[in-house]
Amino acid sequence: MLVCGLVVMALVWRDTDAAGLWGGFGLALLPVPFLVGAFHWLDALAPRPWRALAFAFGWGACAATLFALLANGLLVELLTDHPASLRTSQADLLELTVIAPVVEETAKAAGVLLLFLHLPREFNGVLSGIVAGGITGAGFAFTENVVYLGHAVARDQVEGVGGVDSATTVTFFVRIVIGPFAHPVFTVLAGIGLGLAVTWARDRPRWRRALPLAGLGAAMVLHSVWNASASMTLTGFVLVYALLMVPVFCLLCWLAVRERDQQLRAVRRTLPQYAAAGWFGAAEPAALGSLRSRSLSRRLARQRHGSAGLRAVVSYQTAATSLAVLRDRAEHGLDAPYFADAERDLLLRVGRHRALAAASIEAAASSGTTAVPGEPPARTAVATG
Template identity: 35%
Template sequence: MSTTGIPPRPAPAHPASADPVPARPDAGSYGYDIERVDPRAPGRLGDAGPARRGRRRPWLRWASFGVSFLLLALAAVVVGLYVILPLGIGTSLVAFTAALVPVAMVLAAVWWLDRYTPQPRISLLYAFGWGAIGSVLLTLFFGTFFDAWISPPEETAAIDEFLGAVVQAPVIEEGMKSLGLIGLLIWGRRYISGPLDGVVYAALIAGGFAFTENILYFGSSFHQAQAAGEVDVFWQTFFLRGVLSPFAHVSFTSLCGLGLGIAAERRSLMLYFGLGLGGLSLGMVLHAVWNGSAFLLPVDPEAPLAGFLRYYVSVQVPIFVLLVAIVLFLRLREKRILRRQLSEYGRAGWFSPDEVEMLVSMRGRRRAEAWAVRHGAVARMGMRHLIRSAVALGMERHGVLFGKPTAKTRARERELLEMITADRRLIGALTTPVVRG
């Protein structure tokens, strides 16, 4: 097993002895793995040494999230008072209800992507909150200065509208949305540790931004419909933004998330700048192309949507299909990674072959939770926590193989193995009959 870096599990300690069994001297070919003892005995994995002393305090991370959510709440009040409420209560309710349709599509897609290697819920809430509140407020603030900076001394209304849609909106909006991804990277690599993680968080941020933006667009079109006495303006806006393009912002921002995720997996500072800026720039270009189509496409007065639909089918649909193919590939890639890494731990004695198959299969996980729930809610929570810890263990090890093992990575592996061991004992205690037949 010296080629894998995971030492084999030694024989369990003698029942009469309280001392842990020492690890084999040839274990751990690159000095990463912790010393192995009996996996059935939590707390007997050996002394953690100085690795724990350098770990970040858990309360510091929670305090950071608390301050962030407080700032987002204040920003929500500002956006509500100065942006949403001026539309009027009735118009705001209509626009809010209409905006729920496209955001529900985005959230359903993100849920499907994230359920295989689920992320912490608090970080997912932060991502959506940043997109819906923080990035919108910063866009409104900095967009005004940027628009004044790029505007020529003598400009017409057409030039101002074109520069605002094709230059100002892509640069400022994509930049402000990407700040949320940078915040997650600052708080910890465990949030964005691979390409799919970056796409998930970027999609949530973009979905939140589009949700607030759609409220503004739907509210404005509803006002126009009321003034004209016709509902065609509102339904046309709803069809274009809510039905045809619910994933437009998601496609733009996901490119930056994809680049940052690849860099996080490779643990390369240069890739953070190169791929991050590259993905951000490409997202800005696609955003500009999307907005610019309204100015460049010929408009037929008798069929105003015909030209846009031809452009949509020939340009935007292939781009969206390509991005979907990339996301599906990343999903299958994570399954292969998880199977490979957990199989290594299985050969070291931490998992049986059946357990590995269960952990890499969504159907297997559901069956395991269904079996556990027959023994109570606590057993189900233990099974769910065991599955999540095992998934985190496999993905964490995959990331370490690309970089240099550190005391922090060793402590993280130890922490996950201890949690898995404790969950095993909890589930075993709740599912084993007290009196055998």
């Protein structure tokens, strides 16, 4: 991926010179912390390994981008007999609406598939697909923004244009302000298809094959419509943005938050079994299943034990949530091949951090912050036997 990234930088440098490359790089970097932070927040309850997220971003930013640049150019030249260029002004309608969506979404989805094949234990549902697809798309969007913004900066320098009418300002507004989530949204659709295949269609072979393809197809179609809107009038672009992109984005946000809430429900439902066996206190499952209580636990741990206490509580909460998700999937017939080993590892992590973490979590539970809207108050019981 490092080699791929260097090759992409060399291609942009060739077309824009150093000023365009570094100007585009700096501007394209601005939305990256926001995008990555949003998906990290979704994944915070039972986070994937940081190496997996780094691979997803690197694949999108380096490998998928280089493949798309080369494949797009070759296919445009093959189908139209006109040589392709990285310069956006020379891209025609065929490349925008047919070639680019198919090539780019396939390249990005390949990274999500590789994560699933390499880390099946961590790819455990729809939320995994949303996070993996979103991070991959964010990486791809970053490098593509470097390309587009780099050409805009170089063009403005040659023409001596500046201010609000410059190509750099217009490109920055469209790609960074209006559409920073475009590529992540496209790839999230492919990730959702794979996540549904992993869970809902596990025992349905035809659906297990069809759902990832359906998610990839939806990503291609949405990408094609979004690209086509760039060649429409301003009214057409606004209609596509307001009537298609924004509703899809809101729907995916709702789905992601719903999947995150399901993790909390799994904590409240399954951890009492472990509390009865002595791994948790009687009040801890309700506290671990409440966002407010989890936040209060971290604050109390920092006040009592400093940064070491905070790290212990975060690790304890993460292990407990992962344990609950694992048990919930096992009860639905999933993760059977490695359930026992994974359960043992997570219980060992819980025990390792319990000394520093349990008191803060129990204190948060007794503060009355564990109530969940729409659910009856959690009952606590003393385990016997």
